[in-house]
Amino acid sequence: MTQPAVLALVDHHDGVVRAPAFELLTLARSLGPVEAVWLGSGLADALDLLAEHGVSTVHQVDLEADVTVATSARALAEIMVESGATTVLLSSTFENKEVAALTAHETGAGLSVDAAGLERSGEGRLVVHQQAFAATWTLQVEITTPRAVVAVKPNAVPAEAEPTGQAPQVVVHALVSPPAARTRVVERTVRPSSGRPELGEAQVVVAGGRGTEGDFSAVEELAEVLGGAVGATRVATDEGWIGHETQIGQTGVTISPRLYVGAGVSGAVHHRGGMQSSGTIVAVNADPEAPIFEIADFGVVGDLFSVLPQAAAELRRLKAEQA
Ligand SMILES: Cc1cc2nc3c(=O)[nH]c(=O)nc-3n(C[C@H](O)[C@H](O)[C@H](O)COP(=O)(O)OP(=O)(O)OC[C@H]3O[C@@H](n4cnc5c(N)ncnc54)[C@H](O)[C@@H]3O)c2cc1C
CATH class of the missing domain: 3.40.50.1220 (TPP-binding domain)
Structure with a gap:
């Protein structure tokens, strides 16, 4: 029986992939066949880089640049259901934790954020490693629902390349039922870059x-x-x-x-x-x-x-x- 895919949301800024996405892809590969999710435009320039990191399929939804977390979550939930994937991984950023919660809510998935590591139990369930109370406690949390959404902390694993040798297949999705527009982004101001990592x-x-x-x-x-x-x-x-x-x-x-x-x-x-x-x-x-x-x-x-x-x-x- 083929294992269901593990979806990894690739964070990018105007098509430039953010470093934690490569860590996420590395971790995802240890859990099952990886398929990437790309929200927004700019995918063409990133395809070679994704192929170098083991991605053979990319699900893309060409959303506008100024989407809300509700729209991102709806897109992720629709891709999860359409593709039959049972696991979605995201980088645990402020915004993505909200996206993760909404995606889990929409798909009935078990949710965990700020994961420091991930593995599968003998029964194939996801086991999330977390740290709590200023890292004085470590926890192992088993997700008991068939679907799982996990936001993983940056630097949980070192990123490792695993070239596929061919360009990934791109599956373009249209957002079937966009969420009701209760909020909209009015303005976005990018902080001047220090040239250093975030x-x-x-x-x-x-x-x-x-x-x-x-x-x-x-x-x-x-x-x-x-x-x-x-x-x-x-x-x-x-x-x-x-x-x-x-x-x-x-x-x-x-x-x-x-x-x-x-x-x-x-x-x-x-x-x-x-x-x-x-x-x-x-x-x-x-x-x-x-x-x-x-x-x-x-x-x-x-x-x-x-x-x-x-x-x-x-x-x-x-x-x-x-x-
Ligand atoms: C509700 C609440 C929330 C807070 N949230 C935060 C938070 O998010 N983050 C945070 O950081 N703090 C937070 N604080 C403040 C926190 O309690 C401390 O006051 C603060 O972290 C101390 O900062 P510090 O180490 O720079 O200063 P100090 O505690 O004053 O320490 C300065 C240190 O520098 C050393 N030192 C002095 N000169 C030198 C030198 N030339 N070379 C080497 N060492 C030297 C001293 O020996 C000393 O140990 C919060 C406080 C409250 C009440």
Whole structure:
């Protein structure tokens, strides 16, 4: 008996595929035959890239650029039913969590968000790995319904290519029953790009706190060398030293990069809530008693204005040696 397909929603911005989509495709391949879902235009330019990541079929709905989450969810639900797929995976972004909930509601699927891993049980059911309470608990949640919708955290798995050797087949769907237009997008303003990865999906994050005293140059320099994003504590954003979109924590962005570097960050519980599930935690703090050292894998007791530039210089030297 052929296994039902696993649908993976490919997030893109004007046709440029976002990095977590490749992680999603890698994870989806471990669960069954993968079929991608592309909402919007710009698919033609991405087909080769999708083929490199194991996609042989892409379901496309050519929606307008400014769709609401309700429309995206309806499109996903219709594709799920039409294609006979039993699983839909999405990247666990703010917007996608809402899309996931609506899709699950429309299809009667079991829902799980912020998954840190996924596997199949002996009976073929999906088992979702999650972390809770600032990553102090790990959970395994079995989805007991025949259909499942799961939003997976960025960086849950490393993206791996698996070329199919041929262009994917594109199945174009028309939205059969668009949801009632209760809301519409009036305006959308794109934040100027920093040229760095998005904080929520970055593999490396360098965060600065009160210890920077408002001078983020050392934090930015290290982030630059590591190809990472810059994050901050609430103290730093409240002081106006850096934009609020960089705030990590309970009332900010939740991150789970492979590497988190906290400089001049004490490790208060509200900050930990947003970063404790990071892969490797490095702390640079002048105070050996700072709570962040309790959760750090590597700690440097020292002045960040001395430690960070030294680290950046050494990384540059190593990179130049390898080039
Ligand atoms: C309801 C609520 C929600 C909150 N939500 C958030 C949130 O989402 N995110 C968040 O971050 N905070 C949040 N906070 C605030 C949180 O409780 C802490 O106050 C904040 O995280 C502390 O920021 P900090 O580590 O930058 O500052 P501090 O706690 O003041 O720590 C600064 C650290 O820098 C070190 N330091 C100083 N100079 C240097 C130097 N030159 N080199 C190296 N180290 C140095 C010090 O030793 C100290 O450990 C929230 C608070 C409340 C009440």
